[in-house]
Structures are given as structure tokens and as C-alpha cells.
Amino acid sequence: MPHGLTAQQCRAMYRKMVQIRHFEDHAAEAYAQAKVGGFLHLYIGEEAVAVGAIAAVREDDHILGHYRDHGYALARGCDVKACMAELFGRDTGICHGRGGSMHLADASRHFWGGHAIVGSHIPIGAGMAYAMQYLEEPLVVLDFFGDGATGNGIFHEGLNMAALWNLPVVFICENNLYGMGATLAEESPVSDMMIKAEGYTMPAVQCDGMDVLSVYGAVQQAAEHCRSGKGPFFVEAMTYRFRGHSMADPELYRDKEEVRRWRELDPIPRFGDFLVQQRITSPQELAEVNEEVEAEMLEAVRFADSSPWPEPDSVDRWIYAKPIDPEAPEEAPSLAGDPAGAAT
Amino acid sequence: MAELTYREAVRSAMREEMRSDSRVILMGESITGYGGSYAVTKGLVEEFGPKRVMETPIAEAGIVGFAVGAAMGGLRPVAELMTVNFALLALDQIVNSAAKFHYMFGGQWSVPLVVRTVSGFGQLGPTHSQSFEGWFASVPGLKVVMPATPADAKGLLLAAIRDPDPVIFIEHSLLYSTKGEVPEQEGLEVPIGRAAVVREGTDVTLVGYSRMLLQALHAAEVLEREDGVSCEVVDLRTLRPLDYPTVVGSVGRTHRLVLCGEDWRTGGFGANLLSEIQDRSFDDLDAPIARVAMRDIPLPYSRKLEQQLIPASQQIVDAVRRMS
Ligand SMILES: Cc1ncc(C[n+]2csc(CCOP(=O)(O)OP(=O)(O)O)c2C)c(N)n1
Numbered sequence A: 001m002p003h004g005l006t007a008q009q010c011r012a013m014y015r016k017m018v019q020i021r022h023f024e025d026h027a028a029e030a031y032a033q034a035k036v037g038g039f040l041h042l043y044i045g046e047e048a049v050a051v052g053a054i055a056a057v058r059e060d061d062h063i064l065g066h067y068r069d070h071g072y073a074l075a076r077g078c079d080v081k082a083c084m085a086e087l088f089g090r091d092t093g094i095c096h097g098r099g100g101s102m103h104l105a106d107a108s109r110h111f112w113g114g115h116a117i118v119g120s121h122i123p124i125g126a127g128m129a130y131a132m133q134y135l136e137e138p139l140v141v142l143d144f145f146g147d148g149a150t151g152n153g154i155f156h157e158g159l160n161m162a163a164l165w166n167l168p169v170v171f172i173c174e175n176n177l178y179g180m181g182a183t184l185a186e187e188s189p190v191s192d193m194m195i196k197a198e199g200y201t202m203p204a205v206q207c208d209g210m211d212v213l214s215v216y217g218a219v220q221q222a223a224e225h226c227r228s229g230k231g232p233f234f235v236e237a238m239t240y241r242f243r244g245h246s247m248a249d250p251e252l253y254r255d256k257e258e259v260r261r262w263r264e265l266d267p268i269p270r271f272g273d274f275l276v277q278q279r280i281t282s283p284q285e286l287a288e289v290n291e292e293v294e295a296e297m298l299e300a301v302r303f304a305d306s307s308p309w310p311e312p313d314s315v316d317r318w319i320y321a322k323p324i325d326p327e328a329p330e331e332a333p334s335l336a337g338d339p340a341g342a343a344t
Numbered sequence B: 001m002a003e004l005t006y007r008e009a010v011r012s013a014m015r016e017e018m019r020s021d022s023r024v025i026l027m028g029e030s031i032t033g034y035g036g037s038y039a040v041t042k043g044l045v046e047e048f049g050p051k052r053v054m055e056t057p058i059a060e061a062g063i064v065g066f067a068v069g070a071a072m073g074g075l076r077p078v079a080e081l082m083t084v085n086f087a088l089l090a091l092d093q094i095v096n097s098a099a100k101f102h103y104m105f106g107g108q109w110s111v112p113l114v115v116r117t118v119s120g121f122g123q124l125g126p127t128h129s130q131s132f133e134g135w136f137a138s139v140p141g142l143k144v145v146m147p148a149t150p151a152d153a154k155g156l157l158l159a160a161i162r163d164p165d166p167v168i169f170i171e172h173s174l175l176y177s178t179k180g181e182v183p184e185q186e187g188l189e190v191p192i193g194r195a196a197v198v199r200e201g202t203d204v205t206l207v208g209y210s211r212m213l214l215q216a217l218h219a220a221e222v223l224e225r226e227d228g229v230s231c232e233v234v235d236l237r238t239l240r241p242l243d244y245p246t247v248v249g250s251v252g253r254t255h256r257l258v259l260c261g262e263d264w265r266t267g268g269f270g271a272n273l274l275s276e277i278q279d280r281s282f283d284d285l286d287a288p289i290a291r292v293a294m295r296d297i298p299l300p301y302s303r304k305l306e307q308q309l310i311p312a313s314q315q316i317v318d319a320v321r322r323m324s
């Protein structure tokens, strides 16, 4: 197998992609039933990027991503039920209903969140990488964002610092040809985002984001580079979202023919066919994966739907790590009569 | 009069002003092919072309800086920032450039810029559900407008585009589909800096703006029906410069005041307004000024938690009942 992958690892990657696809289908359905609200951005079509990239690094390497974040969470192995319950706004949600679809996170799995302000997590990823370097941890940071984010100043600030200070961060640009309704030509003077890394002397590769092995290979190379102390690396995954930007998107800006052409490159059957060809699996086994995953998702939806809402009184929980109660200020420490205090 | 939605009213102001003044340009993210995230700019690129309706990168600081420059160069830019939450990325350009130049350079030039942006909520989570009008309104050099009705949205936007100073024009996502009568006469302005008494009453004054104006009107109905309390309702419409005479005049008649806002209680717009009105109307007041505001909590995603925090007419009713 390419990139030293075992058959077992390949099967796991396939399953993860199917998991994400089914999760998204159920999320869309729940949104249509008004069980999920707000902005819902589906990762359908882009599964190979998160799965290939996250499979290529250690389980304790750090991950940050943008608001189209269900894929990162599931690829990292976050609890499917807790992710679904977050979309349903329940107390059992992975962030107890505080964040919703755009803000999944699981610190215990080193997944530091979906971030919904475009580009905001790019310098944050660089900062985490600095902490790893400083603490001499052999860990790298994967930081996922879209093509649209590269037009924002914060992207350039983050890349500049990462390169300047030689930080172990892999920037992964999911180039899906659109930033909401803006085409690449409308948002960027270059259509290959990796060119933007050049000005920061950052090595960069482009990979086929519809091919999980291509992504795996690129990120494996990138992470090795980072881990060996050579500084940041830029990976551009060429991909496509099969659905609208969010559920509210009428998709007036792209034609159906283009969507159809990209759908032919669907990363899931593509990898499935490859695995069958390589005799790593059989069509039968793939069908079983499909069924098992579907059962898992139905269970997740059932769990989410029957989970309790957060307690009304808990609404002000977690504003601070050290809670403050402005109604009952602590007694100001008195220096009078305190010899230790008085002495200084 | 024609019946328009708030969305259509905003659009028609831009369309009319673009037809009559070729210096007016629009810029923003996903405002062309997508038609704007709240469909406000729909159809405008088709009519005016991409030189006047500019699709921009996702670059808020850049957009506003660019618009400041375009304004200095002789254009009349209307920059759309998709929501007020993303306007935070452009705060430096808004505060340190747009708001300062006329003063700092000794009145040599002004920055005729409109920043259109959107407040609101609806299970959007903590980063996407905020109200910052109080921040903008605290900055000398800015004018801040927050219309509640389609007629005001149109008239005030026309005035904003023609104004020689930077205007922060804050729409509300939950008002876009509301309808109202709008004068048919083209180009009719609603002046910046004028509040309106939208309901006359004798017992208590409710001051609101944007969505909270509608909540105040609803509260007034409930109080009239259930308590026989007569509320006067004032729509601020412009937060800076603020029309103190209208508010003070109303308090002089009713002697009680409730300030209704959607932003956080601490440092919210109402906090400042309260101190000003207390200074100006202390002798007229029969009760402490009451405020309805958002509790000091980030707005969570979960529907149940969110609902419990959103300021609405019930809190206004309760505030009035507590006064008497
Ligand atoms: C600073 C900021 N500006 C605007 C938005 C609204 N917005 C959300 S997603 C998006 C498009 C982002 O495109 P891209 O980075 O290519 O990611 P994709 O959605 O294609 O995965 C925009 C404009 C935002 N969330 N944050």
C-alpha cells in the first residue's frame, strides 16, 4: 500500500469517510425538521481531506479548523453521539449546547475547535505550535481553513509568524473553489492558494482532496517536516463541497453541471473501489460498513433527540474558569492587623 | 405609499442613490452572485455591474480601509460587513481611520462612508449573536443608525449615503422580512439624528430602537390592555448623534422611563443613555430609570438557553409593572 499504510488503516479511513457522510445526511435531515438550527455547513464531498490528514498524524497532535467542522471531529474520533447532541443543542452535546454545529471541540482528543470567524484560528494554530516548540513536545498542529480565508489579513499574519519563528504547524487549505458565493476568481488573484505560502518561504504541496491517499501522503510529508524542526508547511487540498455553503444557500452562483462533474469524483466510492481492486476489502464488506455506520448514526440521532436540554440555571456557567459573582464581592483583604501585610 | 419589506427598503435606497449618483459604489462579501448573505443586494450587480457592486475577498479590515480610501478619492462607498460580529475585524479602520481623519487632519477632508452591517441572533452561537452598537456609538466621529421600520431603513440609508461623515448603519436580521409602508417619492430622506415618538402615552416612556422598538410597541399594547397603563414609545433611530430633546420631552410628560436594548447590560448602549437622561431629566423622574438588556452572558447556541436570554416585550412589561 502507498505511504506505508496497512490494510487495517485503509479500512478505518474508509469507515471514517462513510461516518462523516452519514452524519451530515442526518444533520441535514434534522435541520429540515427544525431540530438543528442556526448555520449548518456540511462537509459532504470533502471527507477525504479531514480523514486523510488526521490519519497521517499522531493521535495527540493538535487540530484546529473552521466552522465546517463535523469532519474534523469525527475523523479525530470524537464521540458521534455527543457531536450530534451538540447540533441538537442538548446538555449531552460535546460543548453542552453552548457552541452548536460551528463550534465542536474535544480537548481530550486534542481537537481545539471549529472556529466561526473566518481565519481567526490561523494565528491560534501558530501559537499552539509555539507552545509545543517551547515545551519541547514532539507534536505538530494541523490547522484547517478554506480558500476564502486566505484573503483575510489574519491568514497572512499567522503564516508570517509561523515562518518567522519556524513553528511546527501544518496549514491545510481546503480549496473548494468558493468562499460562500465568491468564486476563486472573485476572491483571489491566484487560484492555487499554495502560491501564497511562497512569500513566507514556506514549503507547500498541492494534493487531490478527493483522494484520501493523496491527502494522507501530503500531510504525512508535511508533519514529518514540522516534527523534525524544519518549520511550518502548507498543504493545499483541491476539493469541492457537494452541497451549498450552508443550508440557507440557494446556490445561484454555480451551475449544476459543475456540481455533477465533481460528484463523479466522490472520494468515498473512489477509495472503496480502490480497496476492492487491491483486495483489501470486498464490495460486501463495504456494504456492511455502510449499514453499521447507518445504524450508529440512527442511534446518535435517537440519543440526541431524547437527551435533556441544558438546565436553564446553567446558562451562565463557564463564562469564567474561576467564577465571579459581582453581587457578592469578596471582602477586600485588610492590611491592618495583618503583620505579614503590614511589613511590606 | 408602497408596502415594502425592510430588506427591500434597504435595497431600494441603494438602488435609487446609485441611479442618481454615479459616485456611489457597493462592496462586500458574497454580495453579487450569492446576492448577499441576507439577500439585501440581490439584483444590484445585474443593474449596475461589477465595477459598482464589488465582490470582495473575506477581508473586513481591508474592505473598510479600502472604502475609506475610495471615499477620500471622491467616491461614495457603501461597504457591507456581513454581520456586526465580523465588523470587529474592521474596528481599527472604522475607529482609527474613518472616525478620525476629519478631526485629526484639521477638517481638510471628510470620509463619506457608509458601513452597512447586521445585528441579530437565532441559534448562531456565541460568536455570531452579538450587538455592538454601544461600542460604535461611543466613538466621536462616527454616526450610528439603527432603523426599526422599512420606511426608516430606506430614508435613513439615503441620508447616510449623502452624509459627509462615516455612518455605521446597523440592520437587524430578524427585521428583514417585516413589512411596512414606505413613501413612494424617490430619494426621500429621513434625517440622521432625529428620534420619533411612534406612540403617544401619558404614564411611562419606552425608548427602543431596531428590533427592541417592536418589542416596546408590543409591550405598550399589553400594558394598555391588561393594566390600563398608557405608554409613550420613542424610536431612537439614530444612536449617535442622539436626539436628547425628544427623549427628555417625553420623560417630561410621563415621568417614567424604560430603556430597551438587545446588547449586554454592562457597557451597553442603554447604560450611557441612562446616565445622560438622569442628568437631564432628574427632576422630572418619578421612578428610577429601568433598563431591559441582555444579561452579561455570551448567547449560547442551544435553543432553550438562547430563548431564555433574548430581551423581549415581556421583560419590558415586567419592568413597567415593577415601577408602579
Ligand atoms: C471574519 C468573517 N467574515 C465573514 C464570515 C462569513 N463567512 C462564513 S464562511 C464564509 C466563507 C468562507 O469560505 P472558505 O474560507 O473558502 O471556506 P468554505 O466555507 O468554502 O469551506 C464567510 C464569508 C465569517 N464567518 N467571518
Ligand SMILES: [Mg+2]
Pocket (backbone or CB within 6 Å): A146, A147, A148, A174, A175, A176, A177, A178, A179, A180
Ligand atoms: Mg472555500
